[in-house]
Amino acid sequence: MSDANRHYVLAAGGTGGHLIPAFALAVELERRGHHVALITDARGADIPGKPDFLPAHVLPAGRFGKNPMTWFAGVKAVLEGRRMALRLFETFEPSAVVGFGGYPALPALLAATSAGIPSIVHEQNAVLGRVNRLLAGRVQAIATAYPEVKRLKPKYYPKEHLVGNPVRAEVLALRDEPFPPFTDDGLLRVLVTGGSQGARVLSDVVPDGLAMLQPALRSRLQVTQQCRPEDIDAVRERYRSHDIPAELGTYFEDMNTRLADAHLFIGRAGASTIAELTAVGRPAILVPLPIATDDHQHFNTREVVKAGGARSIRQANFTPTQVAKQIQAMAQRPETLATAAHASWNCGRPKAASDLADLVTGFGGSELMDVIRVGGNNARGASQGEMVGQGAATRDEMS
Incomplete structure (x- = not known):
């Protein structure tokens, strides 16, 4: 040979x-x-x-x-x-x-x-x-x-x-694309996923957390969220009651396109998720899966959190108030979010x-x-x- x-x-x-x-x-x-x-x-x-x-x-x-x-x-x-x-x-x-x-x-x-x-x-x-x-x-x-x-x-x-x-080629192709424009009066596009099966805690907490944002930021939200099939109707009703525009689905085939458009990601801290976030350069609020073997999702977050590209919240502390607090800190000024995006990008390989x-x-x-x-x-x-x-x-x- x-x-x-x-x-x-x-x-x-x-x-x-x-x-x-x-x-x-x-x-x-x-x-x-x-x-x-x-x-x-x-x-x-x-x-x-x-x-x-x-x-x-x-x-x-x-x-x-x-x-x-x-x-x-x-x-x-x-x-x-x-x-x-x-x-x-x-x-x-x-x-x-x-x-x-x-x-x-x-x-x-x-x-x-x-x-x-x-x-x-x-x-x-x-x-x-x-x-x-x-x-x-x-x-x-x-x-x-x-x-x-x-x-x-x-x-x-x-x-x-x-x-x-290593990440998928279609995700890696986004690395050289600029961070989506985010201005003082422009949309704040938030992408929420919990892995292949969704995550109930995200469905329970994120809508109410987004609703607690200051009006100037809340009024600019545009949310895309992956949910479990059994949760999707309740999550849709929750967003409707908060008057927050949200597109929900149990699976998105074009996830790379949605990641490209997102200003902020909220989700689990699996290895592939973090590899894709850092390959593209997207700020994130990460919620490690508490039952992951050896607590590995928590340790997966350490590099990007230390760099300033993400915030990590233990599931026990993942409340609507905490979600609103972290988003407010990350997105209060356009340059704050852009800086976090660049920090995430620098962690990519x-x-x-x-x-x-x-x-x-x-x-x-x-x-x-x-x-x-x-x-x-x-x-x-x-x-x-x-x-x-x-x-x-x-x-x-x-x-």
């Missing part, structure tokens, strides 16, 4: 948070002339947005909950998935396997280790996930989306590469897909290519070297 035309396997759990960056990497690798295959679960195989060129292989992957009685079945499923992945590797011959977290990634990465195939994991959140923690000692590189990642042991710092979180692809393609080259790489980044292994160093910033380089 030539170095210009290699095979790579991407393994990811079946949620958008895991698959969106996997799809972005697949597109970049395919653009470079490589062949890519996906290992996921049944949800991931059917998720919207999967590139047409990307074949999906569904493997069993056990889940390991709090009840030890379920662990035997989980281990059995993982071992079966590992056997199936090894058979796939025999025919597909990947140069490297890339995991994006979630239990479906586990069998593929275990198979890569046993087959002697280089493996990399990408962590989208600011806390290393369970599967990535389990595999950190086995993989050759750990790609991260944030400068500081909790639950990553210091002994693995030499494997760490800050690349960012628009080359994430390219930098991750550079890291991935640094593995599995010919012997001559490996010799060329040695020396430039020797602390991270001879199989990475200078080629990796060109794209991905390491913890040592950031200090």
